[in-house]
Amino acid sequence: MPSKKSRTIIPTEGKPSAQILSELENMRSTDIKWKEGRVWSLVYYVNEEHLALINQAYNLYFSENMLNPLAWDSLRGMETEIKSMALDLLNGDDETVGVITSGGTESIFQAVYTYREWARKNKSQIKAPEMVVPVSIHPAFEKAAHILGIKIIKLPTGEDLRAQPNAFRKAINKNTIFLAASAPSYPNGVMDPIEEIAQIAKEYRLPFHVDACIGGYMLPWVEKLGRPVPVWDFRIPEVTSISADLHKFGYAAKGCSTLLYRSMDYMKYQFFIATDFPGGIYANATFQGSRSGGPIAAAWAALNALGKEGYLKIAREVMDTADKIKEEINKIPELKILGKPCMNIISYTSVESKPDIFVIADYLEEKGWLVDRQQFPNSIHLTIMKHHLPVIDDYINDLKGAIKFAKDNPGATSKGNAALYGLMARIPFRGMVKSNVRKLFEEMYSNPNSKGNTTTKDKEDKSYSPADNGPAWAGQLNKFLIGINRIFGKK
Numbered sequence: 001m002p003s004k005k006s007r008t009i010i011p012t013e014g015k016p017s018a019q020i021l022s023e024l025e026n027m028r029s030t031d032i033k034w035k036e037g038r039v040w041s042l043v044y045y046v047n048e049e050h051l052a053l054i055n056q057a058y059n060l061y062f063s064e065n066m067l068n069p070l071a072w073d074s075l076r077g078m079e080t081e082i083k084s085m086a087l088d089l090l091n092g093d094d095e096t097v098g099v100i101t102s103g104g105t106e107s108i109f110q111a112v113y114t115y116r117e118w119a120r121k122n123k124s125q126i127k128a129p130e131m132v133v134p135v136s137i138h139p140a141f142e143k144a145a146h147i148l149g150i151k152i153i154k155l156p157t158g159e160d161l162r163a164q165p166n167a168f169r170k171a172i173n174k175n176t177i178f179l180a181a182s183a184p185s186y187p188n189g190v191m192d193p194i195e196e197i198a199q200i201a202k203e204y205r206l207p208f209h210v211d212a213c214i215g216g217y218m219l220p221w222v223e224k225l226g227r228p229v230p231v232w233d234f235r236i237p238e239v240t241s242i243s244a245d246l247h248k249f250g251y252a253a254k255g256c257s258t259l260l261y262r263s264m265d266y267m268k269y270q271f272f273i274a275t276d277f278p279g280g281i282y283a284n285a286t287f288q289g290s291r292s293g294g295p296i297a298a299a300w301a302a303l304n305a306l307g308k309e310g311y312l313k314i315a316r317e318v319m320d321t322a323d324k325i326k327e328e329i330n331k332i333p334e335l336k337i338l339g340k341p342c343m344n345i346i347s348y349t350s351v352e353s354k355p356d357i358f359v360i361a362d363y364l365e366e367k368g369w370l371v372d373r374q375q376f377p378n379s380i381h382l383t384i385m386k387h388h389l390p391v392i393d394d395y396i397n398d399l400k401g402a403i404k405f406a407k408d409n410p411g412a413t414s415k416g417n418a419a420l421y422g423l424m425a426r427i428p429f430r431g432m433v434k435s436n437v438r439k440l441f442e443e444m445y446s447n448p449n450s451k452g453n454t455t456t457k458d459k460e461d462k463s464y465s466p467a468d469n470g471p472a473w474a475g476q477l478n479k480f481l482i483g484i485n486r487i488f489g490k491k
C-alpha cells in the first residue's frame with residue numbers, strides 16, 4: 001500500500017561515522033541553548049571541564065551491565081563507595097543501606113513498592129493500602145501509586161505552600177502504609193516540616209519517606225554555608241528512607257539517583273527474585289533489568305572530582321546567584337516570590353494576579369527563554385544554577401520589559417500554553433485535560449502512517465485535532481493548548 005509519509009527505515013548501507021556525528025551536531029544546533037542559561041530546569045551544569053570528565057567516565061562503562069551485580073568488581077566497588085558517600089552526606093549510620101537507581105522516579109517507585117511489600121508482611125490486615133502526601137509532592141508518587149494499586153491521599157498545603165502536619169494526622173487511617181514529604185518541594189523550593197511529620201509517623205508507627213530528589217545533594221552544602229536549613233535527613237530517627245538524585249545537584253550524568261533506607265528491615269522487601277526462569281535464577285535490587293555502568297561511573301567520577309570543597313564552592317556560587325535573582329525580583333513591585341524557598345529553587349507570580357503571569361511568560365518565551373509555567377497558584381519556576389549568573393541582568397531586563405508590555409496592553413491574554421509541567425492551570429475540568437493530554441501523547445507516539453483509528457476518540461470534544469504528523473512535540477503541544485483554551489473562549 002502506498003503511504004502518504006516516507007517511512008524512516010534502517011538505511012541499507014551504513015553511513016560513515018564522521019557523517020553520523022556531523023548530522024547529530026547539525027540536529028542539535030537548533031535546540032535551545034541551555035549552556036547559555038536560557039533554560040531554568042532540566043540540566044544541571046558545572047562547567048566544560050566537569051562535563052568532559054563525566055562524559056569520559058560514562059563512556060568507559062556504558063557497555064558494562066550491572067544486571068549481574070557480581071560480574072564487574074569495579075562497578076560493584078564504585079556503587080558501594082557512592083552509597084557510602086551518600087549515607088555520610090545524609091547522616092546515615094552503620095545500619096543505613098541503599099541502592100542506586102536510574103533516577104528520582106525509580107527511587108520513588110521502589111520506595112512505594114517496598115512499603116507496600118512491608119505492609120503486606122507487617123500489616124497484613126490491610127487490603128486497600130493508602131499513602132499520605134502533600135499535593136506538592138512530585139507526581140512520581142502518584143505514578144507509583146497508580147501502577148502499584150495504592151490509594152494516594154493528597155493533602156492541601158498551607159499558605160506558605162508547605163505540608164501541614166495536622167492534615168496528616170486527620171488523613172491517617174487503618175489502611176495507611178506510609179507517609180511522604182519533600183525536602184524541598186520541586187514547584188516552590190519550600191521545605192515541608194519534616195520533623196513535625198516525623199512525630200506523627202512515630203505516633204502512628206508508620207514509615208516516613210523524605211523525597212530529597214532535588215535537595216539531597218544540595219541542602220547539606222547550603223547548611224554548611226551557614227544558611228538556615230531545618231534538619232530533614234537521617235538525623236531524624238523516624239525518617240525511614242530518602243531519595244536523592246545524583247543526576248541533579250550531584251552533577252553526575254543523567255540516569256543516576258540514590259535511594260537510602262534506615263536499615264535492611266525495610267530494604268529487604270525491595271528485592272525481586274524469580275527462581276524458575278529457564279535462564280537461571282534472576283534477581284534485581286531495583287526496577288531495571290539490564291543496567292548500564294555508565295551512570296554509576298559518571299556519578300563516581302563527579303563525587304570524586306568535585307570533592308566536598310568543590311560542592312561547597314559551587315553551592316556558594318549558586319546560592320549567591322539565587323540571592324541576586326531573588327533580590328531583583330523583590331525589587332519589582334508587581335511580582336512576588338512564593339513561600340520561603342530554602343535553596344536555589346524559587347517560584348514567582350504577580351501580586352494580586354496582575355498582570356497575568358502567563359502573559360509575562362509568553363513575553364519571556366518570545367525573548368528566547370524556556371519558561372516553566374506552574375499552577376495552584378499560577379507562577380513561573382526557576383531552578384537557579386551557576387551558569388545563570390551571567391544572564392541575570394538579561395533575564396531581569398526582559399522581565400521588566402514583560403511587565404511594561406502587560407501594563408501597556410491590559411487586554412493581552414496569554415496564548416494559552418499554561419503550565420506544562422503541571423499542565424493546564426486555568427481549565428476547570430481536569431478530566432478533560434487528562435483525556436486531551438492522553439490524546440496528545442497517543443498522537444506524539446503514534447505511527448505516522450497509521451490511519452489514526454487506534455487513538456482515543458472523544459466525540460463531544462473537538463479541542464484537539466491531531467496535526468498531520470505535524471511539527472514536533474512543542475508545536476503540537478502548543479496547538480493543543482491553544483485549542484483547549486479556544487473551547488473555553490480564550491484566544
Ligand SMILES: *Cc1c(COP(=O)(O)O)cnc(C)c1O
Nearest residue numbers: 103104105138185186211213214
Ligand atoms: C526531579 C524530582 C523527582 C523525579 O526525579 P526524576 O529524576 O525526574 O525521575 C522527584 N522528586 C523531586 C522533588 C524532584 O525534584
